Amino acid sequence: MKIALLCRSPHLYSHQRIMEAAKARGHEIDAIDHLRCTIDIASHRPKIHYQGRVLSGYDAVIPRIGASVTFFGTAVVRQFEMMRVYCVNESVAIARSRDKLRSLQLLSRKGIGLPITVFAHKTSNAEDIVKLAGGAPVVIKLLEGTQGIGVVLGETPKAAESIIQAFGGVNTNILVQEYIEEANGEDIRCLVVGDKVVASMMRRGREGDFRSNLHRGGSATAIKITPQERATAISAAKAMGLNVCGVDMLRSNHGPVVMEVNSSPGLEGVEQATGVDVAGKIIQFVEKNWEPGKTRTKGKG
């Protein structure tokens, strides 16, 4: 196969590993910086120009689109889809996963366990919002935050209300969520490839931090998940239409609850914690599934 790895920096661990895994299996793989692509939609045939040439001959695309460049990155993925190149994660699914509210709505439609979540445009009724989310403590999140940035704990009703009002004052979209205290600052990240959980880890926040993100100094260990957690992770990936993703869950008193589904999950933490060759699993999945024009989401938002 000839594969395009869409990423900003080919030197990151995850990207190096995907390229190694592809080459080890006899494939050709090019790292393509999506921000340097020029999309040509005016002509009869959709094309992508890149560093003075037209991209062609690719069988499959592995998108690794950073959260800050979702708009242009997903447009490049969409252009590949129009060129009938198989994209392991499709543009629609990536765009969905970037918006926490939209993701939670899709997950709730499928009956997947979620923390109680409230979203409001008007923040002048902060007191009601906090009550609807089950009362303080509550977690307040930016809709498009990542790496734990923009995730705040409102410990008391007054603190929660002033945080909500502060975000409202700068016109930022937030959601307010039940705080799953019993998770004890730990969450579960399941790496889903196709219809399987290929690796799972438990992440624990730095001392004194309820956020377990590795980017915030958290640590990771391999974990054996329950059948219910496995089924939840797989259903969440399916609801989002993602073939490769990291599903983040909390162990709550009422079973596993999904916080979010990440469409470009980092591989370093999970491969190191579990010893699983996740990059290899991704390449194997592409080998089995690529087909010109094949789509899971059929472009549906």
Ligand SMILES: Nc1ncnc2c1ncn2[C@@H]1O[C@H](COP(=O)(O)OP(=O)(O)OP(=O)(O)O)[C@@H](O)[C@H]1O
């Ligand atoms: N409702 C909640 N109850 C308890 N802890 C929570 C809750 N929501 C988030 N957390 C903690 O905060 C962390 C960050 O939250 P979340 O995953 O929603 O943010 P993010 O910025 O999108 O992170 P990512 O880098 O994984 O995309 C979680 O991994 C979890 O440890």
Ligand SMILES: [Mg+2]
């Ligand atoms: Mg996230």
Ligand SMILES: [Mg+2]
């Ligand atoms: Mg997360």
